[in-house]
Amino acid sequence: MKSPRVPFPFALGLLRPWPAPMSTICRRGLHKEARPPQVPSPIPLVPDVQTLLKVIGRGLSQYTTKFPTWEALFSLNSSQLKELGIEPPRTRRYLLRWLQKFRLGQFGVGGDFKHVEKGVASLKVLEVQRTALSRRKYVVNVPHEKAPEEVGEEDRPRPGGYRVVGARTITGPFALPLKKRVGAQVTVTEGMWEHKRGRKIDGGERRQAQVRFKKRAMERKAERERRGL
Numbered sequence: 001m002k003s004p005r006v007p008f009p010f011a012l013g014l015l016r017p018w019p020a021p022m023s024t025i026c027r028r029g030l031h032k033e034a035r036p037p038q039v040p041s042p043i044p045l046v047p048d049v050q051t052l053l054k055v056i057g058r059g060l061s062q063y064t065t066k067f068p069t070w071e072a073l074f075s076l077n078s079s080q081l082k083e084l085g086i087e088p089p090r091t092r093r094y095l096l097r098w099l100q101k102f103r104l105g106q107f108g109v110g111g112d113f114k115h116v117e118k119g120v121a122s123l124k125v126l127e128v129q130r131t132a133l134s135r136r137k138y139v140v141n142v143p144h145e146k147a148p149e150e151v152g153e154e155d156r157p158r159p160g161g162y163r164v165v166g167a168r169t170i171t172g173p174f175a176l177p178l179k180k181r182v183g184a185q186v187t188v189t190e191g192m193w194e195h196k197r198g199r200k201i202d203g204g205e206r207r208q209a210q211v212r213f214k215k216r217a218m219e220r221k222a223e224r225e226r227r228g229l
Helices: 008-013 023-030 048-056 060-066 070-074 078-083 091-105 204-227
Strands: 118-129 137-143 161-165 169-171 175-177 185-188
Touching: 048 060, 048 070, 048 091, 060 091, 070 091, 078 091, 118 169, 137 161, 169 175
Parallel strands: none
Antiparallel strands: 118 137, 118 185, 161 169, 175 185
């Protein structure tokens, strides 16, 4: 018994692709109308594009001229950075990751400084009387040529990562002590926020066992040849 034939117009309709779901169409529409990237405000330690590219390191300072304004730097995506000639791709990813961290307020060392003049922040020791017999020492960021006692509490932040050792010695990242132990200075330095890349030793994690096995085999072969075996 022959199976009934399917009419040609109906069979042709079965071969046509089904239309995209309404949810997919809606998502595409929202993607086209996505908001532009958020442009955060500069901070005292990083007031411009040149300083930001300098502190995050990895040679990004050479691209300073490609970003005429602060808004231009935070408005570009990966494709636009590629058109500007920022290579290799891992450098673009690194820059975009730091831009997002800056938007979220996740700064590096000195990001919580409030008083920075020409790339230099002044740190001094503030002594607070806790009890009749004890005093507590804090590291505070104050304007240059001013003592901590001369500045209001809201204008002398206590930056993280710095502490007082001994009588009045300030220790912490990039802190250089001043004469007569009157405080310390932190100067904007190339790569002070840089995330160092890992180093591959003997081929890295995936090929390490293979590379080391070949090295040992070559060493044994050289030893046998030296002995004349």
